[in-house]
Amino acid sequence: MHKVPFYKPNIPKSTIKRIKSVIDSGWITTGPLVREFESEFGKTIEANRCVAVSSCTAALHLSYIAAGLKPGDEVLIPSFAFCSAINFIIHAGATPVFCDIKEDTLCVDSDDIKRKINKKTKAIVVIHFAGMPADMDAINKIARDNKLVVIEDAAHAFLTKYRGKWIGNSKNYVCFSFYATKNLTTAEGGMISCVTEEQENLLRRLSSHGISKSSIERYGSGNDWEYDVLYPGFKYNMTDIQAAFGMEQLPYAMRAHTKRARLVNLYRKYLSSNENLILPIDPPFEDSEHAWHLFTIRLKSTVKITRDELIKKLKESGIGTSVHFIPYHTQTLYKKLSHYPQKLPITERVYNSILTLPLYENLTETDIRCIVGALNKWAK
Numbered sequence: 333m334h335k336v337p338f339y340k341p342n343i344p345k346s347t348i349k350r351i352k353s354v355i356d357s358g359w360i361t362t363g364p365l366v367r368e369f370e371s372e373f374g375k376t377i378e379a380n381r382c383v384a385v386s387s388c389t390a391a392l393h394l395s396y397i398a399a400g401l402k403p404g405d406e407v408l409i410p411s412f413a414f415c416s417a418i419n420f421i422i423h424a425g426a427t428p429v430f431c432d433i434k435e436d437t438l439c440v441d442s443d444d445i446k447r448k449i450n451k452k453t454k455a456i457v458v459i460h461f462a463g464m465p466a467d468m469d470a471i472n473k474i475a476r477d478n479k480l481v482v483i484e485d486a487a488h489a490f491l492t493k494y495r496g497k498w499i500g501n502s503k504n505y506v507c508f509s510f511y512a513t514k515n516l517t518t519a520e521g522g523m524i525s526c527v528t529e530e531q532e533n534l535l536r537r538l539s540s541h542g543i544s545k546s547s548i549e550r551y552g553s554g555n556d557w558e559y560d561v562l563y564p565g566f567k568y569n570m571t572d573i574q575a576a577f578g579m580e581q582l583p584y585a586m587r588a589h590t591k592r593a594r595l596v597n598l599y600r601k602y603l604s605s606n607e608n609l610i611l612p613i614d615p616p617f618e619d620s621e622h623a624w625h626l627f628t629i630r631l632k633s634t635v636k637i638t639r640d641e642l643i644k645k646l647k648e649s650g651i652g653t654s655v656h657f658i659p660y661h662t663q664t665l666y667k668k669l670s671h672y673p674q675k676l677p678i679t680e681r682v683y684n685s686i687l688t689l690p691l692y693e694n695l696t697e698t699d700i701r702c703i704v705g706a707l708n709k710w711a712k
């Protein structure tokens with residue numbers, strides 16, 4: 333049986349050499365290579381300022397603090413997302429208010445955001461689902477009109493383009509993930525892009541105990557032992573070893589992006605004749621690009637098999653799949669916490685019919701033919 337795993341990372345062999353040079357340098361934690369990675373990453377997406385952290389979850393947490401989220405505030409967030417974006421809203425003592433998504437892009441519906449704004453609303457969290465850009469012009473306008481902060485969960489959106497600009501090149505806090513399965517990986521890691529020097533300094537300090545100096549300033553060549561604690565901060569720094577992974581992948585990022593888009597077109601070609609499937613679309617905005625982090629398909633109501641049975645059948649055929657996402661508002665914790673009656677019809681319909689297929693640089697045409705063959709056999 334030809335097996336196709338759900339994911340296989342593609343780490344350039346040269347990474348080992350770069351990691352060795354970090355170890356040989358005697359400085360393995362946050363140091364010069366993290367700074368270089370921030371700068372190169374920032375150049376790639378034309379971001380203003382970038383701060384590297386230990387994960388996207390940490391990036392989101394720090395963004396909420398920098399945005400001044402406090403007890404009693406309400407935060408608008410799509411329910412169709414990963415739980416890391418929401419947990420720190422709750423830790424801040426704020427209330428998540430769930431919004432529905434758009435049927436075509438599966439990103440948050442700006443009309444539903446508008447309907448749910450009240451005096452307590454403080455921020456909007458946006459997720460660029462699977463690498464599809466959310467409709468940022470509409471969302472940024474709502475934010476400006478209502479004086480709200482926008483935080484973008486861009487875990488899927490490295491090299492997503494929206495109306496001529498990369499995601500990360502905006503006035504918002506934009507949080508990226510370099511988790512093992514993401515389009516650019518440092519095993520674990522994250523990045524926040526922001527606009528002002530003040531925001532950058534605050535985020536940097538918060539990521540390192542809230543103290544006035546970085547560890548390289550204290551223990552590097554200056555060896556300046558003094559520091560001052562300015563905020564109750566966290567330990568969310570990225571290490572030079574992680575940055576070594578990122579630095580070795582960045583030069584190939586555009587090539588990998590093109591490869592994924594080509595694989596998506598193969599899927600589309602082979603699956604277009606199956607009338608029981610809804611395939612993902614390209615961004616419905618001018619001069620925009622999907623990052624193709626995930627390739628998700630949906631089953632139409634005409635199909636005889638359920639989504640869960642289909643996953644089982646594909647697994648028996650040696651094909652790994654997944655489901656993104658189990659909506660927040662259906663999970664035990666959030667059902668208890670939520671103050672609002674939640675009716676999110678599109679989110680629920682999409683969740684029950686969606687399935688993520690393998691998509692990564694090393695996927696071959698043979699792999700895709702094998703997946704498509706199994707799908708056409710079972711999704712009838």
Ligand SMILES: *Cc1c(COP(=O)(O)O)cnc(C)c1O
Pocket residue numbers: 386387388389390413414416417459485487488508509510511521522
């Ligand atoms: C992966 C992911 C995260 C979390 O990223 P980490 O770097 O693992 O903290 C957050 N949001 C979304 C949408 C994700 O897919």
